[in-house]
Amino acid sequence: MSIRVAVVGAGYWGPNLIRNFNQIPTCDMAVCCDLDERRLKHIKSLYPHIQVTTNFDDVVADKSIDAVAVCTHVSAHYPLAKKALEAGKHVLVEKPFTAKVDEAEELVELSKKNGCIVMVDHTFEYTAGVNKMKEIIENGLLGDVLYVHCARLNLGIFQRDINVVWDLAPHDLSVILYATGLKPKSIRTIGMRLMHPKVEDVAIVTLNCGSASAVIHVSWVDPLKVRRVSVVGTRQMLVYDDLDPMAKIQIYDKGVEKPPHYDTFGEFLCSYRYGDIHLPRLQESEPLSVMCKHFLECIENGTSPRSDGESGLRMVRLLEASDRSIAQNGAEVPVSL
Numbered sequence: 499m500s501i502r503v504a505v506v507g508a509g510y511w512g513p514n515l516i517r518n519f520n521q522i523p524t525c526d527m528a529v530c531c532d533l534d535e536r537r538l539k540h541i542k543s544l545y546p547h548i549q550v551t552t553n554f555d556d557v558v559a560d561k562s563i564d565a566v567a568v569c570t571h572v573s574a575h576y577p578l579a580k581k582a583l584e585a586g587k588h589v590l591v592e593k594p595f596t597a598k599v600d601e602a603e604e605l606v607e608l609s610k611k612n613g614c615i616v617m618v619d620h621t622f623e624y625t626a627g628v629n630k631m632k633e634i635i636e637n638g639l640l641g642d643v644l645y646v647h648c649a650r651l652n653l654g655i656f657q658r659d660i661n662v663v664w665d666l667a668p669h670d671l672s673v674i675l676y677a678t679g680l681k682p683k684s685i686r687t688i689g690m691r692l693m694h695p696k697v698e699d700v701a702i703v704t705l706n707c708g709s710a711s712a713v714i715h716v717s718w719v720d721p722l723k724v725r726r727v728s729v730v731g732t733r734q735m736l737v738y739d740d741l742d743p744m745a746k747i748q749i750y751d752k753g754v755e756k757p758p759h760y761d762t763f764g765e766f767l768c769s770y771r772y773g774d775i776h777l778p779r780l781q782e783s784e785p786l787s788v789m790c791k792h793f794l795e796c797i798e799n800g801t802s803p804r805s806d807g808e809s810g811l812r813m814v815r816l817l818e819a820s821d822r823s824i825a826q827n828g829a830e831v832p833v834s835l
């Protein structure tokens with residue numbers, strides 16, 4: 499039996515969810531809800547079979563709807579997801595899960611109480627590149643992870659209700675938590691307001707993960723589009739370049755060897771190792787399609803999603819701590835995930 503899905507929010511990103519759900523044979527992409535009639539007209543022109551409504555209460559009251567995907571601006575995620583869970587519907591929420599930690603905690607509890615799946619679209623956890631990176635790190639090919647550097651830069655898209663960290667860093671944070679196994683203990687964020695007096699549009703986030711550190715540079719004000727994660731290990735180094743069509747994952751057999759013993763700085767000479775570069779082949783498919791299928795499979799099988807509500811909650815904890823750090827000019831803020 500197919501799972502009947504409603505998507506709420508058909509602005510920039512929502513149509514991607516609608517297209518992917520619509521292509522899955524076990525899914526009945528049934529309803530689209532948006533406050534904006536023009537967006538509904540657009541969706542209707544593409545998919546005449548999809549019912550449209552401006553009233554979310556219609557979606558909640560429709561007993562034939564099994565699952566709701568929430569794809570609105572972030573502050574509306576919580577009230578909409580809450581209503582859907584209260585009505586016994588499974589819920590997929592776009593990243594970041596909610597605007598506040600206590601909202602995320604409430605949704606996780608509600609999903610447990612009502613026996614519904616709650617999943618967050620941490621899209622990168624469903625990419626072939628990030629899963630290859632996870633496999634390589636878990637197999638010990640890089641040795642111990644010492645350092646991660648993420649750069650997610652572009653010109654725009656400016657958001658209304660969140661700063662650049664809440665908009666872009668969830669992708670990098672989810673890659674770090676999911677693929678590298680690092681566990682942040684504290685966060686420091688320097689936020690810059692270049693274009694808007696109240697919203698940070700460039701930020702440098704630093705995570706202290708005990709024996710390793712991670713730096714995330716996010717920007718809406720950069721001339722170049724960059725989506726890159728570098729992982730430096732004790733044995734090898736890896737670069738994940740999401741924009742490289744041929745070599746998304748590059749493993750560099752490069753490293754630095756310290757001398758076994760030295761007494762003075764003059765004696766301290768590192769030796770550098772330059773080896774081969776390996777480009778593993780990836781079995782690529784559209785990450786959003788993999789993510790949508792996973793959501794439906796979890797509903798069918800009653801299993802917990804890879805990016806479940808708990809992982810959405812961890813993300814919101816980090817983002818709230820980042821805001822506290824920005825407010826204190828980059829002070830170190832402890833995080834407990």
Ligand SMILES: NC(=O)c1ccc[n+]([C@@H]2O[C@H](COP(=O)([O-])OP(=O)(O)OC[C@H]3O[C@@H](n4cnc5c(N)ncnc54)[C@H](O)[C@@H]3O)[C@@H](O)[C@H]2O)c1
Binds near residue numbers: 571
């Ligand atoms: N996973 C990704 O890679 C990715 C990429 C882009 C955006 N996103 C996320 O997708 C979400 C939406 O982003 P966007 O850029 O599409 O925003 P958007 O502003 O372009 O679209 C949001 C839509 O939601 C509608 N809406 C708002 N409140 C509503 C309500 N109460 N009921 C019905 N409709 C309502 C608006 O009318 C609008 O059409 C955000 O959470 C964003 O972080 C995820």
